[in-house]
Amino acid sequence: MTFRAAAEQVLDEHGGPLTATVITERALNAGLLVTAGKTPAATMESQLATSVQQQKEASPFVRVAPSTYALRRWIQEGRIVTPEPAGEDVRIAFFPDYASVRMVLPVLVGVTRVQVTGLRAAIWEHRGTFEENADWTDPDAWIPERLSGEHQKVALRIWTGTRKLVNPRHMQGHWLLASGYDLLMEGADGQLNLTAAGRNFLEHSEGTTVRAIDDREGVLALLAILAEQGPATSGALLTPWFDYLHRVSRIRAETTARSFLYHRLRNLLGRGYVSRVGQKYEITAPGLVWLKASAYAERKTVAPDETRRLWDLVRAQSDAVRSALRDKLxxxxxxxxxxxxxxxxxxxxxxxxxxxxxxxxxxxxxxxxxxxxxxxxxxxxxxxxxxxxxxxxxxxxxxxxxxxxxxxxxxxxxxxxxxxxxxxxxxxxxxxxxxxxxxxxxxxxxxxNGIGVRTKTVEMLELDESDLAAVEDASDDTTN
Structure with missing residues (x-):
């Protein structure tokens, strides 16, 4: 069978959504697939993702979670809910660091959604102008000066409750993440309470909630780009990052893509998954472990060990040249x-x-x-x-x-x-x-700017199994 035909039969027999890895394992064990490829799960993921993206409503599959697929007809049968439309990934502009989100969540328990959104509106009214900027650096000064009543009370609660580490002026990303991923939800009394997902986020820095957010917000994709490219400046990362955003989000402006990239790099730096030397970013060993443990390990986006060793050699050479240049200066x-x-x-x-x-x-x-x-x-x-x-x-x-x-x-x-x-x-x-x-x-x-150094280009070939699998699949469909 083709990968898609095998996936359809496996899902039909199982009767519920499965990840691409489990679909592949069951198809191989049942003899539905015979392949000499070393990464059949990556090929399966590529085939299913391509079907969903290109065939859209005509595809027999739907993506219901990261790397998880179901049969489209189950929607009509009422067995699954309609998944969110394509282009809904990577939504949070001011993507926060997770450590500060973990400070904010407990503080917002007991506050109402209206109080939080009302505070944001009140702060926005004092945003200042281009000619006369408002100074927001000292909450101890601006909270009593610019806010009053309930707004002042909530702002002080956030500021003091986070041990004066989270400025209420700059927590838009925190709130969007908490509300957009249901870490906090209103109870019958209207007050915000922690959900199971919120507790998982607080208690497990590498738990299922964090992994789902990383996948939806492009954090894993960014790690994969760094794993493939090796040390790179934010400018060098922008092109593959923008290409990724075109596929999964509604972002079309380069300035917006650059801002999204900046905030996600800061998140990864804070978690120790990315390091920065000078102007270049590089995935760290813990970052590579997190990436491989995620759904992205099943997709052919993580650089193999041989490629990583090549990048290590390139970095060592670059570091040596950089040191020699400093000595010359x-x-x-x-x-x-x-x-x-x-x-x-x-x-x-x-x-x-x-x-x-x-x-x-x-x-x-x-x-x-x-x-x-x-x-x-x-x-x-x-x-x-x-x-x-x-x-x-x-x-x-x-x-x-x-x-x-x-x-x-x-x-x-x-x-x-x-x-x-x-x-x-x-x-x-x-x-x-x-x-x-x-x-x-x-x-x-x-x-x-190429002053005092020269760049040498080395071309490296890489096998693209998903491309070959697509050709095989098209050939089988034509034959059938």
Whole structure:
């Protein structure tokens, strides 16, 4: 039989939904399938998913849960409910980290849904404007100042109940996750109570509720992309992530896709499933274990061990080159280092780039112009080849020199880092902005723009069993 025909018979005999893995096992044990492939469950998953996505209402199958399928005619027979329509996955924009959600859930028990949504509406009324931004950083200050009555009471309950770790202004994602996945539900008295799914979420960091949310919200798909691609910047991840969103969600704007990607990467970083070195993200060993333990382990989306070893070699080589580049920069003559930064700016589309003279530059080493929105502004750059942290006085001196060059913003580039005082003063309200580029970010920019390094491309073949299975399936259907 073809994979689809075998699946239809297995489901019909069982009388209820089954995962692609169980369908495959039963089909093989019953002799309905004979295959030499090493991943028959992945092929089955591909065949069923393709049928559901492409044939739509004409498909004999429906997806009722992650990797779980049923027969469409069971809907008419009343044996299963109509599954959610396609394009309903990946819905939460401000996807939260799970640790903070676990703080919020118990605090919302006993509160009504109307109180939560009313608080969100009250906060929205004070959102400010582009010209006059509202400051939401200190809930101890803005809650009594901007809220009153029931709204103030609920906001303080969230703020103090989470030990002042969850700002009520930024819990939209927490509420959407809790309400959208029925972690909290209203009781007869109208108050919110924890559901069984909510208790599972609180008590088991790798439980069934977390796994279902990870699957529906694209978290597992993102892990699979990282497992296949190896270390990658968010920009490199955007294309495969956007392709995935096109298949499973209603998201069509690239800016929205980028925002969804950012919040899910933060979630994975917080759980230790992804690490970040410089600007590149990489799946960790615990992340790979979680991915393989999920339904995605049944689909041909997780890189095999051989591919992982290749990526490990690539990363080791990249790390060695990165370290050697840093050493070269540290040993470079100061004026030559400034010339290098000038070249970098030109590669980054700065215009009229000029490296100042060796003396009398008043703390400014490079001057250039850069597009800012629909206009072009002048920017001054100071270069520090020191390995230690740059202190606040250096920033103040550069800011004081802006008017001498007719500049509206500045940048400090250092091989080292920046003291907390300098970081805090970089974007002070009412003061000219000063961008801080530390050593790691500088290395990223040089590598991204091909300065001091060369990229070699190696092509690698990979067997696509699902593609071959689709050809076989089409051939059998034609024959029959």
């Amino acid at each position: 540290a040993a470079m003559e100061p004026y030559a280092f400034e010339q290098l930064v000038g070249r970098l700016l030109e590669e980054m589309d700065y215009t009229d780039v000029q490296v100042t003279t060796r003396s009398g530059d008043k703390g400014v080493d490079v001057v250039g112009r850069i597009a800012l929105g629909i206009t072009e502004v002048r920017e001054v750059i100071q270069v520090k080849r020191q390995q230690g942290n740059v202190q606040r006085p250096v920033l103040d001196m550069l800011r004081g020199s802006l008017h001498r060059f007719g500049a509206v913003k500045g940048t400090i580039i250092s091989l080292g880092g920046f003291a907390k005082g300098a970081q805090g003063a970089a974007f002070e309200p009412g003061a000219a902005p000063i961008t801080l580029i530390d050593g790691e970010r500088l290395l990223d920019l040089l590598i991204e």
